[in-house]
Amino acid sequence: MQSQDVAPRPAPASADPVVDVERAEAALVEHYPRLVRLAYLVLPPSLGRNRRVLTAHSLTQRALPRGRAATPVIPAQSTGRDGDPGYAFLRLRILRAALEAGLPLRRLAWPKRSQLPPLLPQVWGLRLFPRSGGADELALDQRLSALSGPARAAYVLRGLDKLPDGDLREVLTAAGVEDVDDALEEADTLAEQYALLDSPEFDPCSLQARPTDLMRRRQHAKAALAAGAALLVCGALLGLPGDGWGPDGAAAPSYAQNPAAEAALDPAQLTRVPPLAWQSSARTDFSVWPARGDLTDDSALLRRALAVWARPGETVAVSATPGTPSGGPAGAPQLLYAGTVDTARVVLLYDGLRIARYAEPTDGTAGAALDFSRVDGATRAEASAVVLSRADGNVRYLMAPWVKKAAERDLLKPRAGAMDLTVSGGVTSPLASPVTQQTGTCTSWNVLQVTDSTGTRLLTDLAELVPARLTAGRPGAAKDVTGVAALTRWAPYSCWLGAMRSAGVRTVNAWAYARQPLPDGSGSADWMCTRAETWRGGGERVLAQFRAPGTARAAVAAKAQNVSACGARDPHVLAGVLWKAKAGGWYLLAAGTRDTESIRATGGVRGTSRGSLLTVRAEQGARAELKGTLESGRSIDGLQ
Structure with missing residues (x-):
């Protein structure tokens, strides 16, 4: 089965390949998620995840030609039955703009449009970033950030669009890369983990949203009108519980004076379960875990962990498993652990729905991380x-x-x-x-x-x-x-x-x-x-x-x-596979659960069987659809 995520191959070569604006617009609509992903991956990681997302969408939206006349496409490339010159044209424009965005600004030259923050789209009051992936995606993102822009583009085009080196050279040259050989050699130093490029970690169309500090923006506006009022506000902030902003470490500044919110950030209000409570409790889940670790009495650490949970700063790496809300606690959570582990100080907190882990280096708060995992309804086995x-x-x-x-x-x-x-x-x-x-x-x-x-x-x-x-x-x-x-x-x-x-x-x-x-x-x-x-x-x-x-x-x-x-x-389950015998013949083998009364194969392979097993001669590469009938008379489809 061919994946729906495979990009269209470059357009077939022609004497004068052109694309008009209508065709480019159709290609943009059809392939918008892939084009935005390409821009996001090629843009310099130094922009930060929020700006990379907005810039990727901006570059993609500006990729359409301005006029309605036909526009030349990039140089001829390998042919393909799914050729789309509109996609190739847009990809080149987006690639060129993304590479330009990574160039340093020059004192005696006007900046290029792609080097400036995007005018559109703009999202006020929100920070947007893709969903966090696993350890493999994080490691790949770090290795990609160490590559130069052209090398990163080469790696991404190999992985997303499956371009051979010949076509890749033409695309990079057309995009303005001066030394294509160096870019390809640098891309070769990175392990081939192309499948990870399709991860949600690199999908700027599937986003998480976090609020910016709206109150801070309002205070800044007031400060621009009245410096004296701003000084009074700052003085009031320094007098807030918790000694002001300093003890909050990597948390974003807070201007709220909500008593309930402040209580949730008070380490003294944390729930601490007695060490032997689990032995007499009717429940055996995270709610009866005692607080452990050598730093359970470190109020400053606990204050920072709670503050970062409520207001993670821009430098905090936040991740959450799918379906897990990452907002602050509604009330004082339960402390599970606070201690030094390897080279980090770690705090584990539980609010009845989620476990939150805050980690910071032992020598400061730079590089702090906050992770969430949903655990509602955990049983004894799953809370082990x-x-x-x-x-x-x-x-x-x-x-x-x-x-x-x-x-x-x-x-x-x-x-x-x-x-x-x-x-x-x-x-x-x-x-x-x-x-x-x-x-x-x-x-x-x-x-x-x-x-x-x-x-x-x-x-x-x-x-x-x-x-x-x-x-x-x-x-x-x-x-x-x-x-x-x-x-x-x-x-x-x-x-x-x-x-x-x-x-x-x-x-x-x-x-x-x-x-x-x-x-x-x-x-x-x-x-x-x-x-x-x-x-x-x-x-x-x-x-x-x-x-x-x-x-x-x-x-x-x-x-x-x-x-x-x-x-x-x-x-119930029904599935099939093409299998090659030692003698060289090919067969379609299919199997269902024991109560499968019959199986029928259609499409490239045709055959029926009585019972839960099917064996039919087939040709290499044949495609078949499976249907099964249970003893109850119900029909089931084969897994694809």
């Missing part, structure tokens, strides 16, 4: 651990008070056993985090194994504050992954957990729903359905995977999002 820090490829957890033992286990080695972790003050010793692994190099997948009075369970780090719980079995009757048999079933499918990163995942269940004899008599293949449930109750991800005998890893046969298949509400 919270990520305290990630450093040098390792992760440390704060354990629930009821956890008796913590260990590290490699999912790819089910018979290797678990390695005990040291737990001091509720904090584990470091263990390898799988979120640092790169695509295609999955040689291990380390998970946290916790044991309490109710049993043993596995939790995995998916680049969020709360690790996801791993289960196995039929939806509605799934159990924790324990024992060699369950671990062995999980092993071939573990590396695909990387597809669930930074999605707000609560649990991941693996269900072996079918076993299919292969048509060449070489054995039987296993069908597994992996479903990730989220904290927000939406955005579920489903993977149907196929593993032939003798292979260590499974292949993804189909995937879907926001579907009920393979879940407790709809414990």
Whole structure:
């Protein structure tokens, strides 16, 4: 199946390739999200995320030709059946403007239009920025920021538009790059992680909005009219509770004098649960965690954490799992932890809906970070651990008070056993985090194994504050992954957990729903359905995977999002895959759950079967659509 995110190929070469304004406008409307993403990625990161977003939209909107006459397109490029000269023309104009925006201003020359802040679009009262991605996206963004503008453009065009070097040279030359060879060589120094460029981290059309300080703007206006009044206001601000702005660290200044808001920022009002309260409580979730750490009495640190939560400054790196609100606390939250972890001071807070983690370097507040994770409705199993820090490829957890033992286990080695972790003050010793692994190099997948009075369970780090719980079995009757048999079933499918990163995942269940004899008599293949449930109750991800005998890893046969298949509400699934026999013949193999009465394939491959398995001869590259009928008479579609 061809992805809908693949950009149109450049237009076929012609003697005099031109594009009129109507065609350019049609291309702009059709490909607007991709063009804005291209501009956002090429613009210099020094602009900041908010200005990059607005500038990217501004450059894209100004890319249309001014007149209605036909306009020459860039030099001829490779042909493609989806050629679109309008897209190629707009891409060149946007690329040229984005590269110009990164040029330094010269004293004796007028600045170019793209070097000035955009007049339009403007958003007053809001700061806009794309949704935060995972650790991989953050690392790629940092490496891209270290490249020059032309090298960044080369990397982005390779990744987004899949341009070969020949076409890439022509585009960069037409965009005004003087030394194309140097740009390509510099882009080659960056690892090929092109799939990450499609992440929401780099999507300036899917935005988060945070308010600016409206009161501060009003005060500045008043200060311009009456300097004396401004001095009185500043004096009043310095007398606010908490010693004014200084102790708030990386928080944005506050001009509010709301008693309830001030109470929420008072460290003395934090809820602190007694150490043994969980033993007599009817609840076993985050609400009964005691406050731990060596800095629980550091009022200045707690004040900064609360202030940044309420008003994160522009230098604070804020992230939140999908569906998690990132606004300030409605009242005084509960303190879970405050202490020094590795090279940072970390504060964990809980407000009944979210866990917020504030982290700052031990030598100041520059580079502070604020992370949110939604945890409403957490059970004992899902409230067993919270990520305290990630450093040098390792992760440390704060354990629930009821956890008796913590260990590290490699999912790819089910018979290797678990390695005990040291737990001091509720904090584990470091263990390898799988979120640092790169695509295609999955040689291990380390998970946290916790044991309490109710049993043993596995939790995995998916680049969020709360690790996801791993289960196995039929939806509605799934159990924790324990024992060699369950671990062995999980092993071939573990590396695909990387597809669930930074999605707000609560649990991941693996269900072996079918076993299919292969048509060449070489054995039987296993069908597994992996479903990730989220904290927000939406955005579920489903993977149907196929593993032939003798292979260590499974292949993804189909995937879907926001579907009920393979879940407790709809414990059915149907998927197919093209499989090549050792003798060279190709087959369409499809499998449904046991109560599938028949399967029908249409399209490029045609065939029917009675029962839950289908085997049909096929041609390489053939495309088929699957329909199944359950014993109840209900019809189901195959996952795509």
